[in-house]
Amino acid sequence: MTAQEKLTLKTDNHKHICVGLDTDINKIPEFLLKEENPVLAFNKIIIESTKEHCGAYKINFAFYEKDGIDGLKTLIETKKLIPEDILVIADAKRGDIGNTSKMYAQAVFDKFEMDSITLHPYMGGDSVQPFLDYEDRISFILALTSNKSAEDFEKCELLNGQPLYQKVIEKIHDWNKYQNCGLVFGATNPQELISSVSLMDDLPVLLPGVGAQGGSLEEVVKIFDATGKTNYLVNVSRGLLYLDSTPAFGRAAEESIVKMNKTVNSMLLI
């Protein structure tokens, strides 16, 4: 299955929650620490508890790279636990000159076998192209991020009055020859989302920032539903992973994502 097929399979059925596997050993239930690989044991239960309900998984590379070789082994093992028909996004935020981006693409798509990646747009078209050469993967390119400092550059107005992040969205359309580009848009910016949703057209959208960062799932669903757009994923990490510190943490995650799906469905116009 291509990344595009995996995405549509879920989002067409209104499974829009992307489970962010930002697994932090300092936050997982203490009883897991006796396991040989506590992070992997935790991820296994989270995946089993959410796989029927989620739209995708997002693996935050930093949380694994911080443990060096061992962390990357856990990342590889985690990927294997995810069912084949669910999109796995490498949240790696890469981007470099052409010959270097080609190596990063090989790392993430060939070596780690991810379906999808997040990319920095700053260096422009030729820096993302080697990722786009993988036609059956999806590259989610940062437009407007969920953090406060998005205002430093992303929201800067250009000569024509357009904010930089909207110019990025325009460029993403130019780069989308293989229908394998998406964009990242922080759910903490509902006003900007309203004013940009028509620019997004048919590009898949990944929205971080719901939960710990203050974004609202309801608001996002309302905005997209009003335009009939369905190919979007709302990432939830901290708001799903660490709800319970007992052996029932998997059930807590499942109940939470089921509740989010109900919220999504209750908001749909039809």
Added chain:
Amino acid sequence: MTAQEKLTLKTDNHKHICVGLDTDINKIPEFLLKEENPVLAFNKIIIESTKEHCGAYKINFAFYEKDGIDGLKTLIETKKLIPEDILVIADAKRGDIGNTSKMYAQAVFDKFEMDSITLHPYMGGDSVQPFLDYEDRISFILALTSNKSAEDFEKCELLNGQPLYQKVIEKIHDWNKYQNCGLVFGATNPQELISSVSLMDDLPVLLPGVGAQGGSLEEVVKIFDATGKTNYLVNVSRGLLYLDSTPAFGRAAEESIVKMNKTVNSMLLI
């Protein structure tokens, strides 16, 4: 020694060449392929041949990540081969929201023990801060890069007519509380370098783009020397690594960097 001390030790003595360890197994001398770890064997000879003459080493993470776990093992072993008093830059181009950047900083500074890193500015101040919290390391933040698509966004004019990359340089000064910020500026942009050098003030500058990408060492030295600025590094990768495919490739690299140093010294005003 702090990263700042390592940098000054070399650049005060006009050692400005940064050896870029973008080692590609498809380009190294064929006779090395019989070694247990050809890339490591190659790096060892390159480091031995250049350590007396260089200003720093830059390890391009992509070239190691592409080989997964094995590649990262080579990266770690390569770092160990570099003398303690020489700056090692992780060319990793990271940048994410705060809690994630913190993990990347742990990976690169604590786990891989690098002195320095390259960062994407797109997400703004709070995305680079966790790296800057390491006071004794240097974070080189992308201002204007060496690739052609730098024109897509980096050269975009803002409302006040200022190009985005110059706003980034201004912000880097704001972020430079611990005197541990630097910037990346592509040597392929000499006109922009001339018009921006006064903005850089005392920030260390890392300049990629000399050699294979078309930038000129002489031009860079002339521009900085005219302002008395010495804390800069000119990266050379492909133009040093693959000059010779016989067992004399180390000597070829040494002769080449010695020649570059002579060029630098011959251009100095005093």
